[in-house]
Amino acid sequence: MLKTIFIREIQQNVSSLRFQISLFIVIITFAIGTVSYIISYKDNIKNFEKYEKENIKRIREDAKESASILAVNNRMFMHRPKSNGFISDCKDKYFPNQYNYSAYYVRDFQIGKGSVNPFIKDSNEINWVFIVTVILSFLSLLFSFDLISGEKETRTLALCLSNSISRGTLFFGKYLSVITVIMLETIIGVIISLIILLIFGDIQFTNIIIIDILGFLVFTLIFVACVTAFGLLTSVITKKSNISLLYSLAIWLIFIVIIPNTSIFWANKLFKIEHVEAVINKKDKEADEINRNAPEGSWSSNSGNLFHPEHELRAKNQTNLLNNEKKYMDAYNNSRLRQLESTRLFTLFSPVCLFNYITEAYLGGGYLRFKKNWNGLHVYQKQFLGFFKNFDAKDNKSPHWYNPYENYSTTRKFVDISEVPVYKEKQILFGERLQYLSNYLIIMIIYTGVIFFLGFAVFVKYDVRG
Amino acid sequence: MAWLIAKKDFLLNLISTRFIIAFLLCLFLIPFTVIVNVNDYQNRLRVYQVEKAKAEKEFKQTRVYSGVRPEIVKPPQALSIFCKGISNNVGNRVTIYLGKIPLFAQGKTAERDNPLLNSFFSIDFINVIAIIMSLLALVFSYDIFSKEKENGTLKLIFSNRISRSSFLSGKIAGIYLTLIPILLFNFILSCLIIIFSQDVSLTANDWLHVALLFFASFIYMSFFIFLSTFISSKVKCSITSIIINLFLWIWFLFLFPNISTYLVKTFSKVGLYENMKYAMDQLDNEFSDKCVNFNNSFDIDRDHFNLNGGYDGYFETTGDSREVIDFEIKIKTFKEPLRIDYADKKWVYQKKYLDDLMKQKKLAKSFAWFSPSDLFENISSSLCQTNTQEYNDFMSNVRDYRKTFVQYFVDNKMFELPEYITPQDINTFPPKKKLEKMWNSIKCIEDCPPSWFSNYYPYLDLSDIPVFKFHQTSLIQELSQSIIKLSFLVIISIIFFYLTVLSFRKYDLR
Numbered sequence: 001m002l003k004t005i006f007i008r009e010i011q012q013n014v015s016s017l018r019f020q021i022s023l024f025i026v027i028i029t030f031a032i033g034t035v036s037y038i039i040s041y042k043d044n045i046k047n048f049e050k051y052e053k054e055n056i057k058r059i060r061e062d063a064k065e066s067a068s069i070l071a072v073n074n075r076m077f078m079h080r081p082k083s084n085g086f087i088s089d090c091k092d093k094y095f096p097n098q099y100n101y102s103a104y105y106v107r108d109f110q111i112g113k114g115s116v117n118p119f120i121k122d123s124n125e126i127n128w129v130f131i132v133t134v135i136l137s138f139l140s141l142l143f144s145f146d147l148i149s150g151e152k153e154t155r156t157l158a159l160c161l162s163n164s165i166s167r168g169t170l171f172f173g174k175y176l177s178v179i180t181v182i183m184l185e186t187i188i189g190v191i192i193s194l195i196i197l198l199i200f201g202d203i204q205f206t207n208i209i210i211i212d213i214l215g216f217l218v219f220t221l222i223f224v225a226c227v228t229a230f231g232l233l234t235s236v237i238t239k240k241s242n243i244s245l246l247y248s249l250a251i252w253l254i255f256i257v258i259i260p261n262t263s264i265f266w267a268n269k270l271f272k273i274e275h276v277e278a279v280i281n282k283k284d285k286e287a288d289e290i291n292r293n294a295p296e297g298s299w300s301s302n303s304g305n306l307f308h309p310e311h312e313l314r315a316k317n318q319t320n321l322l323n324n325e326k327k328y329m330d331a332y333n334n335s336r337l338r339q340l341e342s343t344r345l346f347t348l349f350s351p352v353c354l355f356n357y358i359t360e361a362y363l364g365g366g367y368l369r370f371k372k373n374w375n376g377l378h379v380y381q382k383q384f385l386g387f388f389k390n391f392d393a394k395d396n397k398s399p400h401w402y403n404p405y406e407n408y409s410t411t412r413k414f415v416d417i418s419e420v421p422v423y424k425e426k427q428i429l430f431g432e433r434l435q436y437l438s439n440y441l442i443i444m445i446i447y448t449g450v451i452f453f454l455g456f457a458v459f460v461k462y463d464v465r466g
Numbered sequence: 467m468a469w470l471i472a473k474k475d476f477l478l479n480l481i482s483t484r485f486i487i488a489f490l491l492c493l494f495l496i497p498f499t500v501i502v503n504v505n506d507y508q509n510r511l512r513v514y515q516v517e518k519a520k521a522e523k524e525f526k527q528t529r530v531y532s533g534v535r536p537e538i539v540k541p542p543q544a545l546s547i548f549c550k551g552i553s554n555n556v557g558n559r560v561t562i563y564l565g566k567i568p569l570f571a572q573g574k575t576a577e578r579d580n581p582l583l584n585s586f587f588s589i590d591f592i593n594v595i596a597i598i599m600s601l602l603a604l605v606f607s608y609d610i611f612s613k614e615k616e617n618g619t620l621k622l623i624f625s626n627r628i629s630r631s632s633f634l635s636g637k638i639a640g641i642y643l644t645l646i647p648i649l650l651f652n653f654i655l656s657c658l659i660i661i662f663s664q665d666v667s668l669t670a671n672d673w674l675h676v677a678l679l680f681f682a683s684f685i686y687m688s689f690f691i692f693l694s695t696f697i698s699s700k701v702k703c704s705i706t707s708i709i710i711n712l713f714l715w716i717w718f719l720f721l722f723p724n725i726s727t728y729l730v731k732t733f734s735k736v737g738l739y740e741n742m743k744y745a746m747d748q749l750d751n752e753f754s755d756k757c758v759n760f761n762n763s764f765d766i767d768r769d770h771f772n773l774n775g776g777y778d779g780y781f782e783t784t785g786d787s788r789e790v791i792d793f794e795i796k797i798k799t800f801k802e803p804l805r806i807d808y809a810d811k812k813w814v815y816q817k818k819y820l821d822d823l824m825k826q827k828k829l830a831k832s833f834a835w836f837s838p839s840d841l842f843e844n845i846s847s848s849l850c851q852t853n854t855q856e857y858n859d860f861m862s863n864v865r866d867y868r869k870t871f872v873q874y875f876v877d878n879k880m881f882e883l884p885e886y887i888t889p890q891d892i893n894t895f896p897p898k899k900k901l902e903k904m905w906n907s908i909k910c911i912e913d914c915p916p917s918w919f920s921n922y923y924p925y926l927d928l929s930d931i932p933v934f935k936f937h938q939t940s941l942i943q944e945l946s947q948s949i950i951k952l953s954f955l956v957i958i959s960i961i962f963f964y965l966t967v968l969s970f971r972k973y974d975l976r
């Protein structure tokens with residue numbers, strides 16, 4: 001009987017006007033998104049490679065001058081454009097994607113100025129995840145809002161249940177059919193996108209990309225199931241389909257507009273962190289204290305004489321200043337990370353946010369990518385400093401007074417760039433990604449189950465009479 | 467008769483579930499959004515006051531002209547509570563340098579305390595109005611004809627002596643009677659919140675802008691009413707009408723704005739900001755090399771007793787020998803005009819980058835003509851003075867001011883003056899040999915004469931330095947930016963109304 005209901009519902013949905021219009025919109029957006037991605041990806045890679053070339057040139061120039069200059073000069077590491085960005089950009093351009101570091105300190109992170117045009121309002125890229133979160137979530141509700149209340153209005157619900165069919169079978173059959181129809185549209189869109197990518201794209205379909213695509217489809221299925229459960233719930237709590245529709249639209253607005261777009265307010269109210277000026281003031285105050293207490297001669301320098309006796313004092317004072325900066329800024333940066341993590345927990349009410357976090361982690365982008373690089377650079381900085389100190393130790397013309405900001409009292413010897421450890425972004429392991437997304441996934445599955453059974457519980461007592 | 471229909475529809479709508487849901491949605495969303503944005507404005511105002519006081523203090527506490535670098539802090543727009551426009555993306559603070567023409571404003575408004583939170587977008591009052599009022603317009607007008615037809619009352623109505631045009635105008639008036647109070651309620655509620663908020667004071671001019679915003683919202687809402695009415699006149703059943711309406715709604719509000727922005731960014735290319743910066747760094751290196759070569763062409767020992775240096779040629783020294791100070795003046799006379807020249811050279815790269823960004827913006831504006839929500843957003847940001855035009859006007863005023871400031875330094879030959887690098891009277895610098903003798907008699911730093919330290923001298927009198935003046939855009943200028951867009955929305959709405967009239971004439975009542 002389930003099969004009969006399922007097939008009947010699918011036939012009804014596929015022949016409906018909403019399916020035809022929605023399929024058209026889905027195909028158009030998948031196609032436009034993919035074509036735009038191919039063009040912008042080529043361009044982004046070209047710009048990035050130009051940047052990287054210049055960056056390497058600078059590192060070489062510094063190394064040629066001396067190992068000390070290489071160690072103290074501030075460097076910047078920037079994210080490379082992702083090759084699986086057609087699935088999702090993971091909002092990489094809105095996350096910090098540039099990191100400042102030297103051999104002594106990973107200073108801070110920032111959002112690249114060139115990431116977004118400040119004159120154009122913030123917007124989403126048209127990728128698969130955007131299409132699923134905006135269009136397909138809307139369609140899931142649009143296909144499910146009148147599944148029960150609509151049938152009641154047309155008086156076919158009572159007729160249907162007058163046959164030997166349980167309410168559970170009917171409810172589940174309808175639920176499955178909507179999920180199938182939405183997934184059918186998704187798969188059609190994905191296939192069109194892949195065809196465009198295969199013909200015009202520069203992207204190589206490696207096993208990793210194929211696994212990314214399959215994973216995306218699995219998570220989409222769970223997401224669609226979750227949103228459809230909400231649609232079905234709105235359908236059973238009302239007697240009229242137009243009221244169900246209003247409830248569905250209100251839920252959709254809450255999930256897609258209200259919860260994600262009010263997060264900054266909640267972050268600032270519930271998970272407040274200190275203002276950056278206050279932190280800088282405290283840091284500067286203590287730095288002034290350090291300078292005041294520094295022995296006489298701590299600011300004396302002589303660039304011509306490495307062994308100028310005051311250079312040792314200067315190096316010590318600068319190291320104290322660096323430790324002071326580290327103390328305040330590391331604590332502050334950690335509070336920033338905690339603020340984001342807490343705010344994200346707050347947004348878990350929205351399946352749209354959950355789906356975004358799941359895909360972001362699965363595709364190795366967004367916050368996971370940022371955190372991986374932030375932690376990775378801290379590990380690398382220690383290696384880099386170790387290398388520099390070893391190199392300096394071998395030079396008997398160096399007094400070995402390590403000054404984190406200046407090259408006055410360490411080696412003046414040039415270093416072969418091929419010997420210097422270089423930071424390279426590591427691919428996030430599959431297990432690590434799954435571990436990160438597992439909590440979100442479990443919440444979404446529980447969420448889906450609870451809403452589905454809530455809908456079913458209401459439907460069991462639903463008055464089917466017209 | 468039309469009035470009777472309007473009154474009946476209004477009363478029916480008033481007791482309908484959709485009105486209650488719509489009202490509750492507004493009752494929750496509007497105060498929440500306004501409170502969030504008032505909070506945001508108060509924070510900006512706090513930052514502005516702190517930064518302004520700091521900038522004024524630093525400007526006044528200068529002892530040498532090489533340290534005179536005015537900082538302009540832009541006050542936040544109170545109307546950004548209604549529409550943020552691009553105010554969240556751009557800074558509010560510009561420092562005037564000789565060596566750099568300002569490209570963007572810097573400052574906290576562009577960089578939140580936590581950049582990680584940039585991954586979340588935010589909405590303002592106008593966004594909520596755009597979403598809610600368009601949705602309500604569709605929800606209340608999608609079944610304007612089909613509902614009566616489905617209930618069988620349409621035939622009944624026309625069995626009386628009533629013309630189709632009276633019926634149509636009555637129906638549309640009924641929708642307006644339902645929606646205008648909701649729109650008015652939203653505006654009154656937000657104005658009340660603003661009035662009772664601390665630190666927020668709107669001028670009479672601002673209130674006039676709020677009234678214009680209401681008018682723009684009314685036109686925007688009318689567009690969706692007429693669009694939905696037209697669709698309703700073309701289809702036979704309510705469900706088809708609502709489905710088409712909702713697809714159009716999601717297209718106009720959520721898909722088209724994102725698609726158009728993405729397409730704009732794809733097809734109108736802008737190079738990487740960092741690459742532009744590298745090109746500028748190369749010019750900076752070239753400038754530094756020229757300065758080093760100039761320094762090396764003289765054989766002089768540049769030992770300083772008390773030296774403070776910094777960005778953009780800041781140089782403050784005291785207690786030196788006459789030879790050293792004369793040499794430093796010579797260097798500054800060479801270096802500072804060269805610094806200004808290099809600022810112009812760097813501007814070529816900056817200008818190209820800015821032009822590319824503006825090209826993208828212009829294209830985005832052209833795309834906006836296809837989306838009522840984008841048009842409404844553009845009109846609102848223009849009325850609230852938070853749009854690109856207002857920001858660009860501010861930045862070009864700043865650049866003009868820099869020109870005046872630099873010209874003042876050039877005209878008064880400031881770089882050749884000792885006051886450019888030292889607060890000490892030039893005649894009090896002893897010759898090198900005499901200074902060396904003085905040094906030999908000094909045992910510790912406390913023995914040095916106080917005139918060798920810069921804090922011995924008073925701050926400069928900077929009353930002659932040109933001052934930056936803010937230019938406010940006039941209401942007529944703002945209106946001229948919005949009037950065409952508003953007229954376009956009105957014309958499209960009239961076209962839809964006309965098409966509805968035509969379509970309804972042939973509407974099958976059975």
